[in-house]
Amino acid sequence: MLSTKYRLRLEAICQRIATGQTVELQDRIWANKLGEANRTAASMLRQAQRRAQNPEMREGSLDDFLNQLDIGGVGDESKGVRRFNSPDEIAEFFHQDKPSDWRQRD
16 A cells, blocks of 8 residues: 555656656656555556557546556557457457357367
8 A cells, every 4th residue: 555645746756747747767766666566556657658658538538448447558569469449349359259059068
């Protein structure tokens, strides 16, 4: 659990990252070390980096929804992770064509 002092400092750093403002190297190092030790801090940093990469992200959009859930990540495309552009693409991804005898056991 983050202390109030650490959380407020991290939120200020994340806000600067998300809006594209400059962040001092010391602050960036501190935030990354905190992110390595604390999952909540790591999630906050990833969300700020996604907002910085996608400045047109609107509140209530699919990208905003995925960002709030901390799904996907910065640079996921280079790792072979697919990006969805619509809810229909998500449904199609999880849809499985089952043969008529799919309930039979092998």
